Amino acid sequence: MPRAAALALLLATATACANDVPEADWSRGLLPDHVTTEGGVVQNLWNGAWIAALATGAVVIVLIVWAAIFHRKRKTTKAELPPQVRYNLPIEILYTLIPLVMVSVFFFFTARDSEAITRVVGDAPVKVKVEAFQWSWRFTTTVNGKTLAPVAGMPVSDYHQGPQLVLPVNSKVEFDLSTEDVIHSFWVPAFLFKRDVIPGIREDNPGRKFEITTLNKPDVYAGRCAELCGVDHSRMLFSVKLVPQAEFDQYIATHQAGSAQ
Numbered sequence: 001m002p003r004a005a006a007l008a009l010l011l012a013t014a015t016a017c018a019n020d021v022p023e024a025d026w027s028r029g030l031l032p033d034h035v036t037t038e039g040g041v042v043q044n045l046w047n048g049a050w051i052a053a054l055a056t057g058a059v060v061i062v063l064i065v066w067a068a069i070f071h072r073k074r075k076t077t078k079a080e081l082p083p084q085v086r087y088n089l090p091i092e093i094l095y096t097l098i099p100l101v102m103v104s105v106f107f108f109f110t111a112r113d114s115e116a117i118t119r120v121v122g123d124a125p126v127k128v129k130v131e132a133f134q135w136s137w138r139f140t141t142t143v144n145g146k147t148l149a150p151v152a153g154m155p156v157s158d159y160h161q162g163p164q165l166v167l168p169v170n171s172k173v174e175f176d177l178s179t180e181d182v183i184h185s186f187w188v189p190a191f192l193f194k195r196d197v198i199p200g201i202r203e204d205n206p207g208r209k210f211e212i213t214t215l216n217k218p219d220v221y222a223g224r225c226a227e228l229c230g231v232d233h234s235r236m237l238f239s240v241k242l243v244p245q246a247e248f249d250q251y252i253a254t255h256q257a258g259s260a261q
Contacts, residue, residue, distance in 0.1 A: 028043060028047075029046050029047055031043060031192060032189050032190055032192070034215075035190045035191065035214060035217045035221060035242060036190075036191050036192070036213060036214055036215060037212070038116070038193060038211075038212050039190070039192035039193065041113050041116055042113070042117065042193065043192065045109060045110065045113045052102070052106070056102070117193060118210060119211070120174065120211050122174070123172070124171075124172040124173055124211055125172065126143050126167060126168065126171055126173045127141070127142045127173070127174045127176065128140070128142075128165065128167075128173060128174070128175050128176070129141075129176045129178070130175055130177045130178070130197070131178055132177070132178070132179040132236075133179060134181050134182065134229060134230045135225075135236045136156075136162065136236055136238070137152070137162070137163050138150050138151070138152040138153075139152075139238075141165070141166075143252055146252070147256075148252065149255050149256065151163045151165065153238060155232040155236060156235055156237050159222040159223065159224070159238060159239050160220070162238040162239060163238045164220075164238065164240070164241055165223075165238065165239070165240045165241070166241045167214055167240060167242055168242070168243060168244070169216045169243065170215070170216050170245070171213070171245070172211060172213045173212050173213075173214060175195075175210050176203075176208060178197065178199075178208060179197045180199060181199065181229075182230065183197065183199070184196070184197040184225045184229050184236070185225055185226035185227035186226075187223060187224055187225065188223040189221075189222065189223075190222075191212060193212070196227060214242055217242060219241075219242060220240070220241045221239065221241075221242070222237070222239060223238040223239060224236060
């Protein structure tokens with residue numbers, strides 16, 4: 001656990017230097033504030049894992065201290081072996097069952113939440129085709145069957161200067177990821193979710209799609225490629241702007257494919 005905590009702290013401080021990752025908070029286990037319903041599922045799973053790990057660590061420490069204090073060798077004690085328990089069947093069963101139950105519980109919640117955050121129903125009113133390339137992004141948004149003009153970018157040093165994906169709050173959004181060159185990874189830290197963009201995946205493959213439901217948290221959020229993909233990987237930045245529905249409707253009216261920009 002100390003090693004995991006140190007790694008999480010290092011990750012939080014190192015990525016913060018890039019000025020494109022939301023501020024992490026100890027109350028959220030060093031995760032950024034989530035802006036999707038699925039992010040809440042990830043946050044709960046993360047919190048539960050930390051609570052279970054810390055509780056297990058506390059029990060282990062107490063047992064170590066108890067054994068060190070009450071079972072240390074004393075000067076008045078004869079030099080003989082203490083009672084042996086290696087053939088104590090009830091204790092050996094307990095040693096086996098407790099880890100088995102713990103792993104089973106972790107597996108259940110992980111499988112349940114993984115299925116929830118990767119489920120694609122296909123009824124999202126907003127659908128975004130994400131095309132990754134060396135070294136930027138192209139977003140093509142379709143709203144209720146109406147396709148907007150694509151938004152493409154180029155390598156930048158500040159995510160505010162990269163391509164911006166505009167999405168409405170309180171709405172389900174489906175993403176379809178594709179690339180024609182190398183493996184990239186679509187990552188918006190505020191989503192608490194990322195997915196690799198792998199070349200050669202067919203359009204009907206569910207592995208290239210995922211859905212989110214945005215929360216009512218209008219703001220501009222950073223995005224980046226999380227897979228080392230080439231010389232300008234670190235400049236493969238973009239932003240996601242969550243806006244109220246009225247503002248999104250206005251955005252649609254002015255960004256339809258073929259309209260004057």
